[in-house]
Structure formats: C-alpha cells, structure tokens
Amino acid sequence: MFSPPAMLKLFALSFLLLGSITGHPVKEFNSCQLSEGLLYEIRSYGPIVHKIINEIVHGRFAGQTWQSLAELTDTFGPRMSGSQELEDAIDYVVKAMVDDGLDNVHTEDAPVPQWVRGYERAQLVEPNRLELPILGLGTSVGTPLGGITADVVVVESFEELNELPNEDVEGKIVVYVPQWVNYGVTGEYRRLGASAAARKGAVASLIRSVTQFSIGSPHTGVQSYEEDVEKIPTASITVEHAEMLLRKYRRGEKLRIHLEMQDENLGIFTSRNTIGELEGLVHKDSSVVVVSGHLDSWDVGVGAMDDAGGVMISWKALTYLNAMGLRPRRTLRAVLFTGEEQGIWGGTQYYEDHKEHGEEEFNFFFESDSGTFDPRGFGFSGNEEARCIFEEIVKLMSPLGAMEVTSSSSAGPDLSGWSNAGYPGAGLLNANERYFWFHHSAGDSMLVEDPVALDRCAALWAATAYVIADLSVDIPKN
Amino acid sequence: MFSPPAMLKLFALSFLLLGSITGHPVKEFNSCQLSEGLLYEIRSYGPIVHKIINEIVHGRFAGQTWQSLAELTDTFGPRMSGSQELEDAIDYVVKAMVDDGLDNVHTEDAPVPQWVRGYERAQLVEPNRLELPILGLGTSVGTPLGGITADVVVVESFEELNELPNEDVEGKIVVYVPQWVNYGVTGEYRRLGASAAARKGAVASLIRSVTQFSIGSPHTGVQSYEEDVEKIPTASITVEHAEMLLRKYRRGEKLRIHLEMQDENLGIFTSRNTIGELEGLVHKDSSVVVVSGHLDSWDVGVGAMDDAGGVMISWKALTYLNAMGLRPRRTLRAVLFTGEEQGIWGGTQYYEDHKEHGEEEFNFFFESDSGTFDPRGFGFSGNEEARCIFEEIVKLMSPLGAMEVTSSSSAGPDLSGWSNAGYPGAGLLNANERYFWFHHSAGDSMLVEDPVALDRCAALWAATAYVIADLSVDIPKN
Numbered sequence: 001m002f003s004p005p006a007m008l009k010l011f012a013l014s015f016l017l018l019g020s021i022t023g024h025p026v027k028e029f030n031s032c033q034l035s036e037g038l039l040y041e042i043r044s045y046g047p048i049v050h051k052i053i054n055e056i057v058h059g060r061f062a063g064q065t066w067q068s069l070a071e072l073t074d075t076f077g078p079r080m081s082g083s084q085e086l087e088d089a090i091d092y093v094v095k096a097m098v099d100d101g102l103d104n105v106h107t108e109d110a111p112v113p114q115w116v117r118g119y120e121r122a123q124l125v126e127p128n129r130l131e132l133p134i135l136g137l138g139t140s141v142g143t144p145l146g147g148i149t150a151d152v153v154v155v156e157s158f159e160e161l162n163e164l165p166n167e168d169v170e171g172k173i174v175v176y177v178p179q180w181v182n183y184g185v186t187g188e189y190r191r192l193g194a195s196a197a198a199r200k201g202a203v204a205s206l207i208r209s210v211t212q213f214s215i216g217s218p219h220t221g222v223q224s225y226e227e228d229v230e231k232i233p234t235a236s237i238t239v240e241h242a243e244m245l246l247r248k249y250r251r252g253e254k255l256r257i258h259l260e261m262q263d264e265n266l267g268i269f270t271s272r273n274t275i276g277e278l279e280g281l282v283h284k285d286s287s288v289v290v291v292s293g294h295l296d297s298w299d300v301g302v303g304a305m306d307d308a309g310g311v312m313i314s315w316k317a318l319t320y321l322n323a324m325g326l327r328p329r330r331t332l333r334a335v336l337f338t339g340e341e342q343g344i345w346g347g348t349q350y351y352e353d354h355k356e357h358g359e360e361e362f363n364f365f366f367e368s369d370s371g372t373f374d375p376r377g378f379g380f381s382g383n384e385e386a387r388c389i390f391e392e393i394v395k396l397m398s399p400l401g402a403m404e405v406t407s408s409s410s411a412g413p414d415l416s417g418w419s420n421a422g423y424p425g426a427g428l429l430n431a432n433e434r435y436f437w438f439h440h441s442a443g444d445s446m447l448v449e450d451p452v453a454l455d456r457c458a459a460l461w462a463a464t465a466y467v468i469a470d471l472s473v474d475i476p477k478n
Numbered sequence: 479m480f481s482p483p484a485m486l487k488l489f490a491l492s493f494l495l496l497g498s499i500t501g502h503p504v505k506e507f508n509s510c511q512l513s514e515g516l517l518y519e520i521r522s523y524g525p526i527v528h529k530i531i532n533e534i535v536h537g538r539f540a541g542q543t544w545q546s547l548a549e550l551t552d553t554f555g556p557r558m559s560g561s562q563e564l565e566d567a568i569d570y571v572v573k574a575m576v577d578d579g580l581d582n583v584h585t586e587d588a589p590v591p592q593w594v595r596g597y598e599r600a601q602l603v604e605p606n607r608l609e610l611p612i613l614g615l616g617t618s619v620g621t622p623l624g625g626i627t628a629d630v631v632v633v634e635s636f637e638e639l640n641e642l643p644n645e646d647v648e649g650k651i652v653v654y655v656p657q658w659v660n661y662g663v664t665g666e667y668r669r670l671g672a673s674a675a676a677r678k679g680a681v682a683s684l685i686r687s688v689t690q691f692s693i694g695s696p697h698t699g700v701q702s703y704e705e706d707v708e709k710i711p712t713a714s715i716t717v718e719h720a721e722m723l724l725r726k727y728r729r730g731e732k733l734r735i736h737l738e739m740q741d742e743n744l745g746i747f748t749s750r751n752t753i754g755e756l757e758g759l760v761h762k763d764s765s766v767v768v769v770s771g772h773l774d775s776w777d778v779g780v781g782a783m784d785d786a787g788g789v790m791i792s793w794k795a796l797t798y799l800n801a802m803g804l805r806p807r808r809t810l811r812a813v814l815f816t817g818e819e820q821g822i823w824g825g826t827q828y829y830e831d832h833k834e835h836g837e838e839e840f841n842f843f844f845e846s847d848s849g850t851f852d853p854r855g856f857g858f859s860g861n862e863e864a865r866c867i868f869e870e871i872v873k874l875m876s877p878l879g880a881m882e883v884t885s886s887s888s889a890g891p892d893l894s895g896w897s898n899a900g901y902p903g904a905g906l907l908n909a910n911e912r913y914f915w916f917h918h919s920a921g922d923s924m925l926v927e928d929p930v931a932l933d934r935c936a937a938l939w940a941a942t943a944y945v946i947a948d949l950s951v952d953i954p955k956n
Contacts (some may be wrong), residue, residue, distance in 0.1 A: 071729075074722050077608050130555050133920070215693040216779065216920025240779070240923035244552050247924075251549075301718070303695065441695025442611070445718035446725075 003310065032388030042151075042392045049396040049463045052326065055402075057452075063322050065458045066451035069312045073302040074447060080299045081339040082114025082269040087297060088348040093336060097276035100319040102334075104279065107272035110190060110349035111274050112339030114269040115139055117299055118262030120235065122206065125149060126256035127248070134206070134235040135300060135440075137344055139192060139220035141231045142203070148173075148233075149261030150203050154249035155257035156197055158189075170201030173257050175237070177246040179211045183436060185223070194234035195226040198285065204259050205234045208242030210436065216240055217441040220298055222342055235260045271296075271338040273346045278318045280331040287363040288331045290425075291317055291461060294340035294347070294369060294414055301444030305435070309449055309457070310368030310428070311336045317462035328470035330363060337414040340369070347414025354418065355383040364468050364475045365425030367412025367462065371432035374453040375400065375460045379408030382424030385476045390426065393467045400456055404429065422478025428457060488754075493739030501733045506551060510866030519950060525942045527874040530804065534937035535878075536880075539798050546928035547790045551780040551924060558777045559817040560592025560747040567773060568752050571793065571814060576752035576923070580812075582757065585750035588827035590817030592747040593617055595777055596740030598713065600684065604734035605726070610795045612713040613778060613918075614741040615668060616700035616820055619709045621682070623737030628681050632727035636667075636674055649737050651714070654725040658690045661914060663830075665699070672712035673704040682737050683712045687721030688914065694718055695919040698776055700820055711739045748772075749816040750826045756796045758809040758947065765841040765880040766809045767947040769795055769939060772818035772825070772847060772892055779922030783913070787927055787935070788846030788906070789814045795843060795940035806948035808841060815892040818847070825892025833895065842946050842953045843903030844939065845890025849910035852931040853878065854939045857886030860902030863954045869903065871945045879933055882907065884950075900956025904942075 027152030034042075055061055072089065079086040090107060097105040115138050122132040136142075153168065154175045155161045161174060168286035174197035189207050209219035218236045225231045237245075248256055274295060280287075293310025297303020314334045321332070354361055377394060380387055390405065394461045397403045410416045411425025419425055431453075438444045468475060510522075550567065568585060575583040593616050600610040614620075631646065632653045633639045639652065651818055652675035654667045667685050675683035687697035696714045703709045715723075727733055752773060758765075771788025775781020792812045799810070817823030832839060855872060857919055858865050868883065875881045888894045889903025898950040909931075916922045946953060 070725055074726055074729075075606065077606060128553070128555060158654060195591060215695045215915060216922065216923070217693045219697060238920070240920070240925055243925065244780075244923070247548055248552055302722075437693060442716070442718070443692065445694070445722070447718055447721065 008326065015281060032391065034388055035391060038357060038389070038473065039392065042396070042467070045460070046396055046466045049467065052321070052324070053399045053459040055324055055460060056320055057455045062455055063451050065312055065316050065454045066449060068316060069103045069308055069449060070446050070455065072312070073304045073308050077302050078299045079215070079295060079297045079303060081112040081296050081342045081345070082266065086271065088298050090272050090338070092273050093295065098313065101322050102276035102278065102318055106278045107274050108350065108353065109270050110273050110338050110346040111268045112271040112345045113342050115342065116264050116266055118142060118264060119260065120236065120263065122235065123258045123313045125253065125258050127253050132237050132241050132257070133216070134237055134282050135218040135219055135220035136233070136235045136261050137220060138166065138449050139225070139265060140194070140223060140234045140261065140263050141265070142261045142263045143233050143259055144457070147375060148203055149256060149258040152245065152249065152255035152257050154246050156246070161196060161200060164200065166201050168223055169197070170230040171196050173259065174205045174208045175242065175245050176205065177242045178208060184211050190236065191223055192224055193233055195229045198229040198232045202232060204232050206237050207234070209236045209239055211239060211439065213437045214239035217443055219439060219441045220300060221440045233259065235261060271346065273338050273350055274336040276315065276318060276334050278322055278327060278332040280329055282329040284331055286360050287474055288333045288361055289364045289465050290333050290335050290362065291366045291465050292335040292337060292412070292414060292453055293367060294337040296338050297342055298341055298440045300440065300442050301438070302443055304446050305438055305444045305448045306372055306440065307369045309339070309372030309454065313368055313372060313454070313458040313461045314366070314464040316458055317465055320458070321462055321466055326466060328466055330469040332465055332469050340414055345354070346415055348417065350414070351417030355421070357377070358418070358421070358423070362423060365411045365415045365418050365423060366465060367415045367425070368428040368457070368461065369412045369414070370427065371430050371435045372449065372457045373431040375402035375403065375457045376429040376431060377406070378426035379429055380405050380407045381411050381419045383476055383478055386424040389475060390424070392414045393464060396467065397460055397463060401461055402435055403460065423476045424477060428461070430457065480795060484553040486928065510869065511872060512866055516867070517870065518705045518953065520874070520945070521821045523945045524874055526804070528877055528943040528947065530799070530802070530878045530944060533802055534798055534940060535933045540933055541929050543790055543794050543932045544927060547782060547786055547927060547932065548793060548924050550790070551782045555780050557773060557775045557781060558708065558821045559590040559749060559774050559823070564774050564816065568750050568816070571752050571773065575793065579800050580754035580756060580796055583754045583804065585752050586678045586828065586831065587748050588748045588751050588816050588824040590749040590823045591617070591820050592744040593820065594742050594744055596620060596742060597738065598741065599738045600715065601736045602733065603736050605731050609733070610715050611694070611696055612715055613696040613698035613800070614711070614713045614739050615698060616705070617743060618672070618701060618712045618739065618741050620739045620741045620833065621711050621737055625736055626681055627736040628736060630723065630727065630733035630735050630805065632724050634724070639674060639678060641797050642678065644679050647675070650680055652680040652683045653720065653723050656686060657718045661688065664688050668714065669701055672701055672710055673707045677708040680710060682710050684715050687714045687717055689717060691915045692717035695921055697917060697919045698778060699918045711737065726736050730789065748794070749824065751812040751828055751923050753818050754796060754812050756800055756805060756810040758807055759805050760807040762809055764838050765952055766811045766839055767842045767943050768811050768813050768840065769844045769943050770813040770815060770890070770892060771845060772815040774816050774819055776819055776918045778918065778920050779916070780952045781922055782924050782925045783849055783916055784918065785818070785847045787850030787932065790887065791846055791850060791932070791936040792844070794936055795943055798936070799940055799944055804944060806944055808947040810943055812946050815817045818892055822891055822894070826895065828892070829895030833899070836896070836899070840896070840901060841902060843889045843896050844943060845893045845894045845903070846906040846935070846939065847890045847892070848905065849908050849913045850906070850927065850932050850935045851909040853881065853935045854907040854909060855882035855884070856904035857907055858883050858904045859886045859889050859897045861954055861956050864902040867953055868902070871942060874945065875941060876939055878938055881938065902953045903956060906939070908935065
C-alpha cells in the first residue's frame with residue numbers, strides 16, 4: 001500500500017478513510033428495500049457460492065494460492081517500479097495467465113518513476129558512535145558524495161518544529177519522532193517531513209519508521225517534495241533508534257549524525273499494467289467487473305503482503321472460476337496495476353485511458369491492497385442502492401463466517417479515480433491489525449501469508465465477483 | 479541469555495530446563511511443614527514487604543529503574559565481551575553504585591574471549607541475486623578474504639543432513655532450516671550446526687535465526703566448534719530468507735551463495751564482574767544473598783532485555799532498600815557478571831574464585847536473565863526444605879498479584895555452578911512469551927522494557943531478597 005505524494009493527496013485521503021486501516025469511524029447504512037425479484041435472484045446464487053468457496057477452501061484449489069504467491073515472490077523478489085525484476089514478473093504473469101486459460105491477456109503501458117536506492121548509511125558520531133540502519137524514502141535526493149555531517153534537532157511533531165526559531169534548525173538534520181496514531185496521521189511525517197524541515201533550513205531529515213511495532217527494521221515509503229522548498233535527503237530510521245535519539249536529545253546530549261545516501265531519481269520509465277479476463281457469456285467489452293491489486297512493491301522484503309497477495313487473489317479468482325467452468329454473464333477482469341508504491345502511477349494511467357468510455361465499460365471494481373490476512377468482508381464505496389445490492393450478495397458468503405460491509409470512500413488506492421467519479425467498488429477487509437508491523441520493511445514476506453487465510457480471501461473474492469458479474473442487473477453508479 | 483559452547487553444556491542444559499523459557503514440564507512440589515515459629519516470623523515481614531513494593535511501584539522510585547536502564551543502554555549501546563563499551567559501562571556502574579551509597583563496590587577480574595564481528599555479507603547469486611542479511615555466530619572463523627562462493631544444500635534437521643552421502647555436501651554451504659520447537663531444541667542448530675556440516679565436508683553453514691517470529695532481523699548467538707572437525711564459517715540468516723531458500727531448494731532450483739565474513743577470534747581479554755553490596759547488620763562476609771544478571775550483551779541491539787534489565791533490577795534493589803534505610807541482617811550483594819554471552823565466562827570465574835569458602839560465604843542466589851517483562855514469580859532451585867521456606871516468603875508478594883514458584887534446575891546460567899553444587903537459588907519468571915522475538919537481534923532495545931513491569935520486577939526482587947537476607951535462619955543447602 002502506497003502513501004501519496006502531494007499531487008495525489010485527494011485520492012489517497014479517500015483511501016485513508018478505510019476503517020480497517022485507520023480505525024476511523026464509518027457511517028452506518030440505512031435499511032434497504034430491494035425488489036422481491038432481485039432478492040430472490042441474489043439468494044438463488046447460494047449453491048454456486050457454496051461450490052466456489054468449497055472448491056477454493058477445501059477442494060482442489062486449497063493451498064494453491066499460497067504456493068503461487070510463494071513461487072512469484074521467491075522467483076522475482078522485490079518488484080520496484082522501473083526495475084527489471086518488476087518487468088520480468090509482469091512477463092511471467094502474462095505467460096502464466098495464458099497457461100491458466102484466461103482470455104485477452106495483455107498489458108497496457110503506464111509511465112512510472114524510476115527511483116533507485118544507492119549506498120545508504122547513517123551513523124551517530126556524537127556523543128557515541130552507532131550505526132543507524134536507514135532506508136531512504138522514495139523520491140529522496142541523495143547527499144553529496146561523501147555525505148553530510150550535521151548536528152541534530154529532534155522533534156515529536158510538526159508543531160514542535162515550527163515553534164523553533166529558524167536559526168535553531170538551519171544546517172541541521174531534523175529527526176522526527178512522532179508517536180504512532182494511525183497510518184494516515186503518523187504517515188504525514190514520512191510524506192511531508194523533508195519539505196517541512198527544508199522550510200526551516202535543515203539539510204536533511206530522518207523519521208521514526210511508520211509502524212506500531214518494531215524488531216529493528218526501518219520501514220520505507222514514498223515522500224513528496226513541496227514545490228517551493230529545497231530538496232533535502234530524507235530517510236527512515238528504526239523505531240528503536242528514533243526513541244533512543246529522542247531520549248538522548250531530551251537529556252541535553254549534543255547529537256551529530258553522518259548521513260550518506262546515493263539515491264537517485266532516474267526519470268520516467270514505461271512499465272505495464274497486467275490484464276487477464278474471464279470473458280463474459282453475454283457482455284464482453286461492457287459492464288466489466290474488475291478485481292485488482294498492484295504488482296509492484298518496495299525493494300525491501302518481497303512485497304508478499306503489499307501487494308502480491310492482492311494480486312494473486314485477483315488473478316487466481318479468475319483462474320479457479322475458469323477451471324470450474326464458471327463463466328459469468330459479464331466479463332471478469334483482473335487488473336494488476338504497476339507503479340502504485342511510487343504514487344499510484346499505473347492506477348492513474350488506467351483511469352485516464354479508460355475513463356472516456358467508463359460508463360459503458362465498467363460495472364464494479366474490487367481492489368485488495370491492505371493485506372490478505374483472514375477475510376472479514378468489504379469496505380464498500382458507492383451509492384445507497386448499490387450498497388443494498390452488495391450487502392445482500394455478501395450475505396451469501398456466510399460459509400466463510402460472518403462477513404461485514406463497512407463504508408469506504410474508495411475501493412482502493414488504484415481505484416480512487418473511479419470511486420471519486422461515482423463508480424461502485426469494494427476493498428477487502430481482513431484481519432490486518434499487524435499490517436504496519438511489516439509494511440514497506442524486510443518483514444513483508446511469505447511468513448506473513450497464511451495458506452488458509454489466503455484461500456478464504458480468494459474464495460470471498462471469487463464468489464462475490466462472480467455473483468456481481470453474473471447478476472441480471474448492473475450495480476448502480478452515480 | 480547465552481547459549482553454550484560444548485564445554486559448558488552441562489551448565490546450560492540445566493538452565494534450559496527453566497519452564498518459562500523452554501515450556502518443559504516442571505515437577506510439582508510436595509506439601510511443606512515449617513515450624514510455627516518460622517511461619518510466624520516469615521509472616522511478620524508482611525508490612526515491610528508492602529512498604530518495599532509500594533515505594534518501588536507507586537512511590538518515589540516508580541519509573542526510576544526504566545530511566546536508569548535507558549541511560550545505561552543509550553549511553554554505552556551494545557556491550558560485547560572484550561569491547562571498550564563494556565569496560566566503560568563497568569566503570570560507569572562502579573561509579574554509580576558508589577553514588578547510590580552501596581558498600582564494598584569493586585570489580586573482580588574474569589577472562590573473556592574477544593570475538594570481533596568484521597565485514598559480513600551473504601548474497602544469493604543463483605538462480606537470482608538477493609542480499610541475505612546475516613549475523614556471524616560468536617566464535618565463528620571468517621572466510622578467506624574475498625569470500626567463498628558455493629552451491630547450497632538446504633536441510634530441515636541434523637537427521638536429514640546425516641542421511642545425505644558426504645559427496646552431496648562436500649564443498650557446499652549447508653543451510654539449516656529447522657522449525658521452531660523451543661530454544662533448547664532449535665538452538666542446537668546454532669550451537670552445533672557448523673561442526674555437523676564440517677563433518678560432512680561443507681565449507682560453511684548458515685542457520686535460520688532461532689526465533690518464533692521475525693520482521694527481517696537475523697539473530698546471533700554463540701556457537702562452538704567440536705574439537706576434531708575443521709572450523710568453517712557460520713552465520714544466521716533471517717527466518718524469511720531461510721524459509722525462502724528451503725522452498726526454492728525443494729522446487730529443485732540450484733542455489734549458489736557468496737559468503738564473506740571477516741570475523742575474528744582475538745584471544746582472551748581480562749574483563750570484570752561488577753559488585754556492590756548492602757552490607758549486613760549482623761553478617762558481613764558470610765551468608766550473603768546474591769542478586770545478579772550479566773552486564774555484557776551481544777553487539778546488535780543494546781541488550782536492554784538480555785540482560786541490562788536483569789542487571790538493573792539487581793543493582794537497584796540494593797539502591798532502593800538503602801535509600802529506604804532498610805538494611806537486612808545478612809549482606810545483599812549485587813553481582814553483575816561479565817562475558818556471559820560468549821560462554822558464561824564471568825559466572826564461571828566467580829564460582830572458581832569463591833567456591834572454596836562458598837559454604838560459609840553464601841546463603842542464596844538470585845539471577846534474572848530471561849527478561850524483565852511483567853513478573854510472575856520464580857523458578858526455584860534447591861532442596862525441599864529450602865523450597866518450603868522460599869514458597870512461604872513468596873506468598874508475601876501478593877501485593878504484586880499471585881506469584882508462582884516453579885521448579886528449576888538452576889537459578890540462572892551464571893549461577894549454574896552454585897546450583898549444581900546444591901546451593902539454593904531462584905530465577906525470575908516473567909511474561910516473556912515474546913522473549914525470543916528480540917533475543918540477540920537489533921530488536922533487543924528499550925522498546926521491549928515497560929516501566930511499570932520493570933518496577934514490579936524490581937519490587938519483587940528487592941522484597942524477596944530482603945526477607946531472605948533478614949530472616950533468622952539460613953536457607954538450607956544440600
């Protein structure tokens with residue numbers, strides 16, 4: 001899951017309202033009145049939903065999603081925007097989708113920025129020497145060769161920084177040690193910290209990694225320079241070291257840090273969104289139901305959680321339905337976006353390329369980009385009528401346990417354009433309380449992915465998408 | 479907490495029976511029959527125990543133990559055997575003990591090995607390139623300069639390795655990927671893996687870090703070469719990478735790893751055990767009650783958990799009793815051992831130096847070396863009569879909640895010599911279920927230490943030691 005540069009803040013803010021991630025309250029829906037006929041029709045999907053769930057969770061597909069996910073992440077490792085590994089992974093998925101018998105397998109070009117992590121090192125040099133593992137933040141400029149050494153100012157908030165006279169900050173490295181509130185709030189220090197520090201004359205900034213819990217891993221993520229300030233290097237340090245620096249600073253110790261980063265922005269690279277379909281029996285190029293995730297990841301860990309898991313349940317939902325001979329009336333389309341982590345580049349391009357005929361082309365959008373832990377339901381985005389139909393469909397998923405539907409302002413980060421334009425959609429809710437423990441760190445690995453939970457996510461995804469794609473009515477848009 | 483080289487296995491095996499660490503079953507005690515007089519005397523300590531607990535948990539000392547621990551670990555960082563940081567920390571503690579008003583503050587020399595981590599790197603070079611963060615295991619030899627590159631054999635157990643023909647292992651790097659059972663069982667791959675691999679002709683060995691849970695951190699620890707095999711370099715890799723290598727190997731992929739380690743054994747260095755006392759009102763040099771931990775740590779993280787927390791509650795128990803004007807009949811002695819992590823060197827030297835007159839000198843031993851999370855009681859080592867008295871004393875600790883007493887074969891790793899010789903003692907039981915998440919890794923930091931839990935540990939430690947030191951009777955030895 002990405003965190004947005006300023007230019008895309010509106011998109012992302014809407015995503016940040018997803019209840020399961022931020023803990024924000026969600027509005028309650030009113031009661032629904034669907035026609036008896038539609039209710040009857042939806043309920044008639046009970047047996048087929050049972051069959052889909054059963055085959056994926058207990059039948060011939062059980063465990064396969066995890067194995068496919070392991071093979072993808074083990075083979076290509078991390079998949080950064082602009083890297084050969086990402087492009088190789090895209091080629092691999094294209095071939096595998098064809099092997100799975102999917103229709104219209106193809107890619108669509110999308111520009112992505114190529115930011116490359118170089119040699120990175122931070123060392124506390126006063127009052128004692130200590131290596132501080134760091135991860136430069138995406139889009140950060142590097143330091144001059146040989147690095148910079150500067151005194152340190154430690155602050156716990158933007159307010160604290162802004163209350164300091166500029167001369168107390170000029171020429172220094174600002175270390176932000178905000179306490180964890182949630183990803184939206186605490187993540188602002190990652191997204192905007194460098195610019196705020198530069199505005200006060202700082203030469204670099206470091207942030208406490210954006211996580212509630214740590215075992216000594218820094219967590220990276222994208223940041224964005226504001227237009228009118230100097231671009232200064234910026235990186236994350238571990239929670240352990242951030243808290244330690246804060247304590248030392250509060251004790252009155254004079255801190256100096258040597259920072260060297262050879263990170264570089266190499267410009268724009270053409271990557272690809274990866275698309276495969278289960279072509280509809282009745283509607284081929286219209287009223288498409290999209291299931292999606294993003295194939296790119298950060299360069300630490302292998303992005304099994306963020307977001308190869310979301311990619312895999314989206315792709316394999318089609319594969320399993322196909323293998324079961326279940327082809328709905330509408331086309332089911334898996335879209336595996338590129339360049340999400342660097343600022344929703346693939347998702348934005350897809351919206352730009354398809355929005356003109358979007359009214360006809362699309363019926364419903366799913367995205368999974370907040371983990372594939374045990375599924376809990378959906379965060380729904382759309383109007384009341386759409387929500388009423390969707391809730392009734394989700395009731396069919398009871399073989400997976402009680403699945404909830406909460407309100408969300410977007411189906412997911414790559415789909416924000418569609419959600420903002422009034423298209424209905426849903427994001428996966430799952431037991432992701434530990435999501436940020438691993439997020440954008442070396443811990444984002446297959447250890448996080450449980451085979452049974454992943455089967456249950458795939459089953460929920462496949463069955464819900466199937467019903468929507470096969471229903472006699474479209475899901476209402478605004 | 480250390481894990482032993484072969485020469486000290488007996489000591490360590492006894493420690494490994496500590497129920498809270500290994501989950502081994504512990505024997506149940508029979509019922510006790512203490513004299514009415516002794517029962518009455520023990521119960522008479524109720525008010526004083528309440529006062530000690532109240533002052534440390536709610537009164538003027540509340541939060542101080544955590545602050546002192548933070549200052550120690552923030553100032554000196556990791557404290558490896560043979561390092562200047564450890565010796566500086568010893569000097570600091572000596573001065574601080576004097577400032578705290580403790581008696582007979584001094585150090586006693588102990589030899590420790592100096593093993594130094596140099597440049598370390600492992601890289602998967604086939605079938606894909608991937609950096610594998612490693613931590614060399616203590617006492618490991620380095621590789622030749624420039625490193626070695628070799629094919630890989632992955633095994634899940636010693637049995638699997640030993641069933642392979644030697645020619646399948648010769649010239650290769652053995653990667654051990656045992657599943658977590660407990661520290662005693664799984665830790666054997668760290669302690670003995672290099673020798674077992676060398677015996678089959680391997681040129682190096684790597685182990686899955688010994689932990690149940692990971693966020694991408696390798697966990698180090700000491701290992702031991704058997705005498706009749708070649709010394710090959712050996713290191714830990716992350717759980718994430720170990721499991722990944724195992725999957726790739728099981729898929730039939732040919733794996734090659736480049737390994738470079740410039741680690742070195744520099745020989746024996748003279749370090750010091752650090753000692754401070756609260757001199758007894760009646761007995762000065764006899765019937766001493768020892769409270770202890772070890773001041774040395776590994777070189778990753780800062781060893782706040784392993785074992786500066788144990789050191790701090792032992793030292794500060796005396797400080798707080800002194801500040802409260804509570805001086806027991808017997809001497810309370812804090813012993814902060816050195817060189818534990820590299821093989822119980824300080825503890826062994828202390829036993830050798832004091833055992834001749836041990837019968838007269840010592841009454842009871844405490845050690846805290848399995849965490850200072852919320853306290854749960856004690857693992858007791860000693861005869862039935864001793865245990866009966868100890869259990870009755872522990873009942874006084876009810877203001878801290880129900881404290882349990884389980885059976886243990888040793889009061890702690892540094893005290894194994896005393897426990898084996900029949901001296902009574904007790905180790906701290908605490909809510910350390912996550913202990914191995916952080917153990918010997920970058921995660922062993924102040925984040926793990928909770929101020930309230932630490933106060934409660936210090937209170938339990940101080941109050942229990944005080945009663946034993948003040949009682950009219952000695953605790954029976956074998």
